[in-house]
Amino acid sequence: MEQLSVNHLLGIKYLKEADVQLIFETADRFKEVINRPIKKVPSLRDITIANLFFENSTRTKLSFELAEKRLSADVINFSASQSSVNKGETLIDTVKNILAMKVDVVVMRHPNPGAALFLSKNVDACIINAGDGTHEHPSQALLDAYSIKEKLGDLRGKKIAIVGDILHSRVALSNIFALKMLGAEVMLCGPKSLIPKYHEALGVSVSTDLMKTLKWCDAANMLRVQSERMDLNYFPSTREYAQLYGLNAKKLMSLKKDIILLHPGPINRGVEITSDVADSKNAIILDQVENGVAIRMAIIYLLVAKLNIPST
Amino acid sequence: MDSLKNDTFVSSKASMSPRILLSHKKIEIILNRLSCQLIEKFNDFDDVVLVGLQPRGVYLLNRLVGMLEKSYGIKKVINGKLDITFFRDDFRRFDKTLSPSSNEMELTIEGKSVVIIDDVLYTGRSIRAALTALDNYGRPNYIQLLVLIDRRFSRDLPIQPDYIGAQVDALEGDKVRVQWKDNSKEDTVFIEKR
Secondary structure (H helix, E strand, O other), X not given: OOOOOOOXXXXXXXXXXXXXXXXHHHHHHHHHHOOOOOOOOOOOOOOEEEEEEOOOOOHHHHHHHHHHHHOOOEXXXXXXXXXXXXXXXOHHHHHHHHHOOOOOEEEEEEOOOOHHHHXXXXXXXXXXXXXXXXXXXXXXXXXXXXXXXXXXXXXOOOEEEEEOOOOOOHHHHHHHHHHHHOOOEEEEEOOHHHOOOOHHHHXXXXXXXXXXXXXXXXXXXXOOOOHHHXXXXXXXXXXXXXXXXXXXXXXXXHOOOOOEEEOOOOOOEOOOEOHHHHOOOOEOHHHHHHHHHHHHHXXXXXXXXXXXXXXX | OHHHHHOEEEOOOOOOOOEEEEOHHHHHHHHHHHHHHHHHHXXXXXXXXXXXXXXXXXXXXXXXXXXXXXXXXXXXXXXXEEOOHHHOOOOOOOOOOOOOOXXXXXXXXXXXXXEEEEEEEOOOHHHHHHHHHHHHHOOOOEEEEEEEEEEOOOOOOOOOOOEEEEEEEOOOOOEEEEEOOOOOOOOEEEEEOO
């Protein structure tokens, strides 16, 4: 397979396994590029990319921006808090205005699920979903799977746990799609109130016992409790959550085996994971960040490659 | 041996199937001549870097390095494998995505004499991309170009080789294909008519 089967990256569920493998192979090359003394290549020097963030982000926004700059694209940034969105402009109007400035690619994070899909149907540009509400966060899932693969090899048959606030997590949903596609077994773990109802349809198992889950798995993705998306109390107290579902050094030691630990960031130290665990050799959190740039370079490169220059 | 340098092959319009341009025997002689030319120029290869272009130039690079070190007693030939995919000027001009190969350049070319090595020189655009890519590894003393096949009269850019295996006058659209015993049965150069 030499090119992606899709023209936008809206979610993992729209990708085929061959797409994911192609992104991984291309990311291998870009990982070498970003470790050179001069970390930049001129592939996208005629491309303009708009990063539209209608929701806060540090890592994802910086990672996308860096990936775009490493590919020599021109980059414009937009945050909802400083824009005319507050004056009542609709999403399509905002984006059409930006596209009128000759933008080729739009990277968008939006609080509403389906915003990226909606945009791809209504405007003429390549759309990359950088998170749409509680729906999908495909680039994060790809970099998570890539980072696990880097440590454990082929994901087929590997046991991966996703722990914490599954209900509000777009990272969890995209991760489930990506890991299942690559042949891994997935177990969700968290308080019942934070596990979505229809998990059977996703083909994953569920546990409410953290220790049982950790003993079972080869790698665990420790998700953040997303208080900002919670409209009511899903568990009695943060302290109780940390005791039952937080990972500390004592629990990790008692496993008597090495598992790798991922975290999509930002970390609430002491809640889902304690500082000593987050900074331990089991944690590959900073590898995830480095791989994030390579994966996003690969995604952008492969999508832009499909924007053929029309022959005159 | 030197007369080979001036060997020119004119493709005939009549034949439609792949035609052999160079047999393995002739390629062996050419590789020996190219090795000798490099030794004549660089003596013991101090401050010299040979850079093979991925993917196909690397086969030629490996053969030359092997020959220089084994047959001609050169101690160490510093060499790298350069991938130029991200520096090419034809990105987005084909239906297929350009897929990169690995880049193995654990070296600096600062103050060194560099020889770019590729199998076929056609339009010269790959070499232009290679020159841009090499910028990232330092400022070399100078850069030369070695090719196995020089397709004369088909250049898009003012780029000429310094060391030539053989020259070919092929029509535009013809394909000159180099096959190495490392990835195939034996060393052969073919020409395929459009």
